[in-house]
Amino acid sequence: MNKPIFVTGIGTSVGKTLVAAAVSEALQADYWKPIQAGFGDDFDSVTVGNLVSNGISKVHHEFYKLSMRSSPHLAAEKDNVRIDLSVLERSFRHLSSVNPHLVIEGAGGLxxxxxxxxxVADLIAKLDARVIIVSRNYLGSINHSLLTAQLCRQRNLNILGWVFNDEVMGYEEDIVKWSGYPSLGRIPFTQTIDKAFISEHAEKLKPQLERSLQQDPAKKPNR
Structure with a gap:
């Protein structure tokens, strides 16, 4: 059984769902967002389901569907539930038996x-997941990215690398250099996100993703 791939970000609204869709398409992986805090017309799972086109990936239902768009612990409190990581781990064990590849999308940052x-970092550790960090290029993203990388190292998380998205601002090489984590690729800004766009960029991400998945984690840099 392969370890799951957990897509996290340097903050909220940085493109985790977009990247999760592209990674799922590239690896023909299943997709699962265990915690959805707040939703409008669609869940993130619906968005991913509408973007993935390989015919193999299965989109699994959320375990916790929380009504308020806020930090999950507050949304859960409002709905009179408690998010239990052990329950999520048991649910994951069931899902992971369906497809050897499972992409898990987190909520916000670590x-x-x-x-x-x-x-969220505790959930990643509990699931023994390999991590893709999503960084969106904006003023302040270097600080947010390097703080995220520092926490990953402190928590001894297994990092596959970065996926960058949005406009190119010259930050990417510096973040890779200072963090010690490799770039898996980038997804540019677009006005139209559809199946064709996801398929195109999934193909671009696929070679580096597959190389990173085959690497021995013990050989990765630990700065």
């Missing part, structure tokens, strides 16, 4: 609280 004492 230090988003899930309950009174546990964070």
């Amino acid at each position: 230090m988003v609280p899930l309950n009174e004492k546990e964070f």
